[in-house]
Amino acid sequence: MVAFHPNENRLNDKPGDPGYEENLAAFEARIARGDKVEPGDWMPDGYRQQLIRLIHVHANSEICGALPEGTWIPHAPSLKRKLALVAKVQDEVGHGQLLYRAAETLGKSREEMIDELIEGKAKYSNVFHYPAETWADVCVIAWLIDAAAIVNQRMMAEGSYGPYARALKRICYEEAFHLTHGYDMCISLATGSKFQRDMLQAAINRWWKPIMMFHGPSDKESKHTEQLMRWGIKLRTNDEQRQEFLKKYLPKMFNLGLTVPAEWNMKFDESTKTWTYTEPDWSEFVSVVRGNGPVSANRLETRRLSHEQGRWVREALSAAAGGRPVPMPPAEAAV
Amino acid sequence: MTDTQWPIYEVFHQSARGEPHVHVGSVHAPDGDMAVLMAKEQFARRQACVNLWVVPMEAIVSTPYEDADMFEHGTDKSYREAFGYETTKRAKAVGDTADI
Numbered sequence: 291m292v293a294f295h296p297n298e299n300r301l302n303d304k305p306g307d308p309g310y311e312e313n314l315a316a317f318e319a320r321i322a323r324g325d326k327v328e329p330g331d332w333m334p335d336g337y338r339q340q341l342i343r344l345i346h347v348h349a350n351s352e353i354c355g356a357l358p359e360g361t362w363i364p365h366a367p368s369l370k371r372k373l374a375l376v377a378k379v380q381d382e383v384g385h386g387q388l389l390y391r392a393a394e395t396l397g398k399s400r401e402e403m404i405d406e407l408i409e410g411k412a413k414y415s416n417v418f419h420y421p422a423e424t425w426a427d428v429c430v431i432a433w434l435i436d437a438a439a440i441v442n443q444r445m446m447a448e449g450s451y452g453p454y455a456r457a458l459k460r461i462c463y464e465e466a467f468h469l470t471h472g473y474d475m476c477i478s479l480a481t482g483s484k485f486q487r488d489m490l491q492a493a494i495n496r497w498w499k500p501i502m503m504f505h506g507p508s509d510k511e512s513k514h515t516e517q518l519m520r521w522g523i524k525l526r527t528n529d530e531q532r533q534e535f536l537k538k539y540l541p542k543m544f545n546l547g548l549t550v551p552a553e554w555n556m557k558f559d560e561s562t563k564t565w566t567y568t569e570p571d572w573s574e575f576v577s578v579v580r581g582n583g584p585v586s587a588n589r590l591e592t593r594r595l596s597h598e599q600g601r602w603v604r605e606a607l608s609a610a611a612g613g614r615p616v617p618m619p620p621a622e623a624a625v
Numbered sequence: 626m627t628d629t630q631w632p633i634y635e636v637f638h639q640s641a642r643g644e645p646h647v648h649v650g651s652v653h654a655p656d657g658d659m660a661v662l663m664a665k666e667q668f669a670r671r672q673a674c675v676n677l678w679v680v681p682m683e684a685i686v687s688t689p690y691e692d693a694d695m696f697e698h699g700t701d702k703s704y705r706e707a708f709g710y711e712t713t714k715r716a717k718a719v720g721d722t723a724d725i
Contacts, residue, residue: 611655
């Protein structure tokens with residue numbers, strides 16, 4: 291019997307280590323059989339590092355995704371919408387925590403991941419580097435970006451790493467409410483006054499580029515995909531996910547009288563049953579996720595401020611648990 | 626900055642009286658009481674819940690996955706199973722046609 295320390299089976303897990311090739315072959319055969327990998331199992335260091343990278347970015351995206359939506363909580367158009375938005379933002383932050391825990395089972399601490407996000411050393415989804423200018427942006431994020439995320443997360447939930455797959459199953463269950471509520475909000479605007487319809491279309495026009503980039507670079511450019519698929523981390527390519535999203539949601543958008551800006555040349559090719567479009571500028575995507583998006587600096591500043599403002603709570607909890615006097619909150623925390 | 630890396634508590638969720646506690650995930654918390662509070666926020670926001678357990682991860686003793694062969698049966702153990710017997714047929718033969 292062993293104590294439950296999930297992270298420590300790192301013997302000979304790099305190319306060139308004794309026995310690595312045999313272990314790798316057995317590992318890949320297990321994945322090909324559809325077996326799940328659990329913490330404590332032998333895994334190639336490359337698998338571990340790819341998963342840490344991916345889950346860390348995913349967790350950061352949940353946390354940063356709460357920022358554009360959180361900004362709009364005080365301005366929600368009704369109490370019903372406000373309650374739903376508060377619940378959604380709480381879910382996103384909860385998802386971030388679930389995912390940080392999943393990544394921790396691979397040996398990287400939550401503390402490191404949170405610090406790297408604040409210090410601008412870790413990435414998060416391209417879409418949250420853009421501002422939510424109007425209430426309609428909140429509606430578009432909740433409907434179409436959550437829809438795009440669900441396409442990705444349902445796939446990843448079938449992936450080979452047990453803790454990540456388990457976290458994603460719970461996340462997908464909760465995201466179903468976000469998607470439904472987002473669609474509900476978009477139907478309200480699309481069937482509302484001319485001002486509301488124009489506001490929704492303007493938001494779509496602003497968001498279409500980030501949405502088209504959401505699933506990541508085209509298969510022709512994506513450097514990680516092949517290995518991620520061989521290891522059962524990813525089950526479909528970026529372009530396949532993008533097509534699934536477009537096939538399901540473009541007809542729903544058109545049904546609401548919405549359009550896609552003409553420069554995208556969105557056309558359905560009957561022979562291949564796929565949407566064709568003007569390929570996005572992937573160098574822009576790379577630049578945005580590296581922190582050069584329209585509101586990248588503001589997002590990190592908000593995140594850093596929030597982390598600092600919560601410090602007294604963390605210190606108070608630690609003090610109480612350690613039997614020490616609980617410090618008073620700083621004056622500015624009382625507002 | 627090392628002020629949130631508290632111990633890990635594994636969380637077990639019971640959806641109704643009479644149901645088993647099921648492992649649903651884990652939380653970081655400075656002590657057990659806070660772990661319960663964190664677990665409630667994280668795992669009981671939606672689905673019905675009547676009871677939560679939190680257990681320090683360090684308290685769990687586990688079998689290693691690489692020794693999973695310890696659970697395999699070395700010999701035919703069908704004699705431990707109801708399906709290992711053809712007793713329905715034999716009971717009929719002796720005149721018992723009711724469920725066994």
